[in-house]
Every structure is written in structure tokens, then in C-alpha cells.
Amino acid sequence: MQHFHTYQLGRINLHIIEMNSIQTVHSSFHIVQPINTRLLTHNSFIPYVLSNTSRLYPSQRELNNKLYDLYGVTISPRISTIANLHILSLQSVIPNILFLNVLNNTIDTMNELLLRLIFDPHLNNNSFDSAIVKNVKETMKNELQADQSSVSRHAFEQCIQTVKETTSISKLGRLNELELINHEILYKRYIRLLKTSDFHLYVVGNVQTETIKNQIEQVLANLVIPDRHPSTNVIQQKDVKQQKKSLNIVKDIKPVQQDLITIAMRLNTYGKNSQIMLDLFEWIFSGSFNSRMYAKLREENGLAYYIKGWTDEYAGLYVIQLGIDRKDLTMILSIINKELEDLKTNGSTEQEFIDAKNGLVNRFMKSSSHPKELIDKHLKHIYVNTQISPFEYVKQLMDVDIATFKQFLTFLRTDTIYYLGREDVELGEDFT
Numbered sequence: 001m002q003h004f005h006t007y008q009l010g011r012i013n014l015h016i017i018e019m020n021s022i023q024t025v026h027s028s029f030h031i032v033q034p035i036n037t038r039l040l041t042h043n044s045f046i047p048y049v050l051s052n053t054s055r056l057y058p059s060q061r062e063l064n065n066k067l068y069d070l071y072g073v074t075i076s077p078r079i080s081t082i083a084n085l086h087i088l089s090l091q092s093v094i095p096n097i098l099f100l101n102v103l104n105n106t107i108d109t110m111n112e113l114l115l116r117l118i119f120d121p122h123l124n125n126n127s128f129d130s131a132i133v134k135n136v137k138e139t140m141k142n143e144l145q146a147d148q149s150s151v152s153r154h155a156f157e158q159c160i161q162t163v164k165e166t167t168s169i170s171k172l173g174r175l176n177e178l179e180l181i182n183h184e185i186l187y188k189r190y191i192r193l194l195k196t197s198d199f200h201l202y203v204v205g206n207v208q209t210e211t212i213k214n215q216i217e218q219v220l221a222n223l224v225i226p227d228r229h230p231s232t233n234v235i236q237q238k239d240v241k242q243q244k245k246s247l248n249i250v251k252d253i254k255p256v257q258q259d260l261i262t263i264a265m266r267l268n269t270y271g272k273n274s275q276i277m278l279d280l281f282e283w284i285f286s287g288s289f290n291s292r293m294y295a296k297l298r299e300e301n302g303l304a305y306y307i308k309g310w311t312d313e314y315a316g317l318y319v320i321q322l323g324i325d326r327k328d329l330t331m332i333l334s335i336i337n338k339e340l341e342d343l344k345t346n347g348s349t350e351q352e353f354i355d356a357k358n359g360l361v362n363r364f365m366k367s368s369s370h371p372k373e374l375i376d377k378h379l380k381h382i383y384v385n386t387q388i389s390p391f392e393y394v395k396q397l398m399d400v401d402i403a404t405f406k407q408f409l410t411f412l413r414t415d416t417i418y419y420l421g422r423e424d425v426e427l428g429e430d431f432t
Helices: 040-050 060-069 106-119 130-149 151-164 175-180 183-195 209-220 274-285 292-299 326-346 350-368 371-383 393-399 402-409
Strands: 002-009 012-019 024-034 074-082 085-095 198-205 248-253 259-267 306-312 317-324 412-421
Touching: 002 209, 012 209, 012 371, 024 040, 024 106, 024 371, 040 074, 040 085, 040 130, 040 175, 040 183, 074 106, 074 371, 085 106, 085 371, 106 198, 106 209, 130 151, 130 175, 130 183, 151 248, 151 259, 151 317, 151 412, 198 209, 198 371, 259 326, 274 292, 274 306, 274 317, 274 326, 274 350, 274 393, 274 402, 292 306, 292 326, 317 326, 326 412, 350 371, 350 393, 350 402
Parallel strands: 012 198, 248 412
Antiparallel strands: 002 012, 024 085, 024 198, 074 085, 259 317, 259 412, 306 317
């Protein structure tokens, strides 16, 4: 059972989630601002620099020794996106003092260290340390190269780019911009970021809320946090109606080891009620071992090496990706189209619908027991009003009836088929 508490401590939104079921405490700090593609690489760079040192621990060795004293606590940067927002985070995990035979309060020390890494960094002549920035460049370079070398990620991003008619860019930024970054430019960007972002601090675990709140207030009283420009607006997603467009077919011929087909389906009308419906469709169509795609492609016909599905309620999208043998492409597309048309025409069976609800409840309960996923759900709900509150998801899911779900399916259409393979192929122009 979780208990949520939120406090406004100056510019810091403090969220304390009491979870008695875990033996660790998860603290994470999130810097939130709208995506700016021009500054994406610079912004993504900053958490990696901040996680290396602070004014009190000006070298990586000193910081690592401190973390070792805290029973091997870990601190890691993380970059993510929510709708059109860029989330820059530092995350930490520490053993709970309740389960350690020690006297010092490791949780308080960890939270203070996390805040000081953000607001009291190690500087050299009023700038970031050039040696640290150089080291981080290598880390970022490796991560961006790994990002670009993923064939499935490339196919997914190119497909989404076609759907949204935008230029695809990694959440980490662009590899060719890394060399333009230096310690002085980056520090100026850091100062600007502090003045134009929202701040959220999460503490999740078997903790005493008032104790954590009081300790955070004491730490903040000794830190200098700049004034804020107007805060980031909550994304008020209204019901959207898309004009029906012709099917996009994209062929990307590359020397890959395995051919991929990525299909994006889009809702003609979507809004606040899209999340539950898209989740139900994803589960029934491809999201479980009992789904139609697994049954028809894998079990009955031995097709497709893997099947993955994603949903994006903010954009009204469902995407399915399959690793395939090229000779099976025509048959695979025919089966997908047939099952999609059957769902639209006849709806799901009663058993499919019941199994989907039960599966989604189970998946939701599992994810809610993991602090990182629970934090992601909560933060997303703060900024995007299409995201259902974690408190209401199960109730709203169980309230959906099969007739309403069938009606929802009439708004779903195939937008883009993206083929990545070694040779040119014919793709199904008659897709529904």
C-alpha cells in the first residue's frame, strides 16, 4: 500500500511516497522543461556532469568514497521525455536504515548529497571542470553511438518521424553536437536551466514523511536556488480529430541481419479517454502471449522472430514492430490486416476482453510496486492530463464495457508501414 504526500518547498515540489514493502529508499531529482531541439544535447549533458562531483566532493574519488560510506549507494543520471517535455534526472538507491544496524541516518545524508549535486556543483574558475566535461563527452558519445546502432530503435524512431511529420532526434541529443560543447558554454546553460525549469524531488520507501520533509527543508535553507521564470504549463490535451490521410509506406534498404516491419496505427479522434482504450487494444492485439498476434503469427504459422508493441496516448498512437524473415512479409502483413479488420468489425470476444482487463490490472500492480515506474507514472500525470492518475487507473479500466471498446476501435487506422531490410519488397497498399 502506498501513501502519497506532496509539499511545495519554495521551488521544489517534494513528493514522498510511503511504501512499506521495500527495503531500500529511492530518491530522485527531476528537472523538467519543454523540449528545445536546439539545446537538447547541452541539456542532456548536464546531469552526467552533475553526477560526478560537488563542491564538497570535488573529485570522483572523494565522491565515490562518500558513496561507499553510505553502504554502496548508487547515483545515476537519466534522460527521458514525457510528451513534449524533457526530463533530466539524478537517481539514487540506498539501503533503508531500518534494516541496517547503524546509528547514522543514511537516508538524510543521501538526500542532502543529491540536492548538493544539483545546486552546489564543483566549479573551477566559475565554470564546470574541463576535465570532467571531457570525460562526460566520451560517456555521451558512447551512449549516442549505442543509441544509433540499435536497428529496432532506428526503425521505431523513423516510423514515428513519418507519422508525426517531424525530425527524429534522440532524447540524448545529436552526436555531431558534442564537440561544440565546452565547460564554459555548458555552465552558462546550466544556470539558464535552473532558472527556467520545474523541480521535483521524490523520496520513495519505508520512511517517515514528516522526518523526511523537515530534513529536506533544513538542507534547502542552506542552498542558493535561483528565482524562477513562469513554471512549465501542464499539457492540457483536448480531444483531437485527425483528418484521414493516405497510408504512408516507407522502405529503408540497409544491410541489416534481420528484416524489421514497424506499423504505426493512429486514432482519428483521441483525448482524455485514450489511455485505457489503447492499453486494452495493445494487450488484445500484441501485448501478451495470449494476444492475437502471438496466436496467429507465432503459434499457428511459426512467423516473426519477435513482436513488440507500444502505445502513446498523448499522440493517439499504437505501434507494433516485428522481426521477420523477408519471404514471410506478405503473409505477415495479410494476417495483421485481417486480425485488425476483424477486431474493428466484430470487436473482441468476451474472454479476450476479460483476460485483457485482468492482465492490465496485474501489469499495473506490478509496475506500481517498483519505485522508478511509480515515480514515472506520477510525474507523467502531473504534466499530461491524458495520463490517468495512478489512484484511478484500475477503477476506470474496470468501468469500460466491451461495446464502448468496440466503438473506440472504429477510430483506429493504419498510418505508416515502415520496412527496414536488405532488399526492396512489395508492401500491402490495401491496409485498413
